[in-house]
């Protein structure tokens with residue numbers, strides 16, 4: 001029986017996906033964490049923990065370096081909530097173009113006798129513009145950005161995209177009418193709307209700051225539905241006050257942007273739809289099961305992605321540093337115990353490597369001895385022996 005500890009609201013459909021070999025509980029010695037936005041950056045990760053699966057996209061709430069050093073595989077569920085974010089961003093583009101927040105506030109302030117008179121009288125205050133024919137810059141063309149770009153095209157907008165790290169898979173999803181450019185400056189300079197959809201990391205913190213906002217068209221509308229800090233909020237407030245940008249919408253509140261005209265804050269609801277939460281939870285549950293039961297690392301963010309068919313009675317998995325002679329040392333330990341290797345696979349991702357060894361004859365052998373011998377190799381982070389179901 002594997003034990004799974006959950007954090008945040010994980011959709012019931014996801015919890016129901018687990019087979020009887022998995023128990024969801026709040027144990028202190030879980031095999032897996034299934035999480036959403038809980039901040040684990042300062043949390044101690046228990047010795048028992050083998051995997052952390054983020055139902056969603058961003059893994060900036062997980063201490064990746066520490067997890068790797070403890071041999072914990074970290075996954076996300078890419079694309080599971082991308083459509084939800086796309087629809088929210090599109091709705092906010094329309095809302096800002098049509099002054100919907102201001103118009104609603106106006107009507108809300110006049111709910112008494114004068115509301116019908118004012119309905120016609122002041123409506124020119126809320127004259128808007130249409131999206132068709134306007135220009136949208138999308139920074140980051142992955143799962144969310146590509147959907148936003150394609151949806152904007154369908155609404156008749158012109159779309160400019162910037163993504164220096166675009167994967168081949170993501171490129172296939174993008175409509176060829178999205179014009180790709182080689183710099184943020186070239187993306188934003190004539191754009192009426194600018195939206196950013198990138199992961200939070202050292203390179204993307206402050207990616208849209210004073211310099212980039214200055215390069216935007218006067219009166220542009222700016223969106224940050226990625227993470228706090230990717231748009232420099234101080235710079236955004238200055239740009240709103242000087243009317244350089246006409247509206248700023250973000251999913252991540254902080255005091256500096258609170259209670260300001262033309263700044264709309266939503267409470268991190270980009271992925272908060274029934275469909276997205278279900279997708280993420282179901283995909284997350286399958287990820288937990290595939291990793292714990294087979295060592296599959298599809299969509300792992302800190303290990304190489306490997307799918308090796310599991311056709312033997314046992315599988316030994318080793319997470320280790322990506323340095324010379326690891327495969328040699330590992331197979332020597334196995335051979336020393338007269339265990340025959342049926343199949344072996346190894347791949348590396350930056351400084352970390354993952355080795356999968358399939359064997360038939362572990363029954364009755366000293367499995368604990370093998371694990372401790374392998375974990376005795378100083379470059380090894382974690383060893384698991386998995387019995388085929």
Ligand SMILES: NC(=O)C1=CN([C@@H]2O[C@H](COP(=O)(O)OP(=O)(O)OC[C@H]3O[C@@H](n4cnc5c(N)ncnc54)[C@H](O)[C@@H]3O)[C@@H](O)[C@H]2O)C=CC1
Nearest residue numbers: 057058140141142143144163165166197198199226270271
């Ligand atoms: N508000 C919310 O509830 C949600 C927020 N997010 C946030 O949005 C981010 C993006 O989500 P997805 O599109 O699903 O991720 P993704 O991984 O599919 O796409 C991210 C894209 O950003 C690109 N990128 C990376 N660094 C870049 C840079 N310096 N300049 C331009 N492009 C760069 C990558 O090449 C990739 O194509 C997530 O990491 C998460 O932080 C995602 C889902 C929900």
Ligand SMILES: O=C(O)CCC(=O)C(=O)O
Nearest residue numbers: 036037056057058271272
């Ligand atoms: O789980 C959530 O509601 C947040 C979604 C999100 O921010 C993400 O997937 O990166």
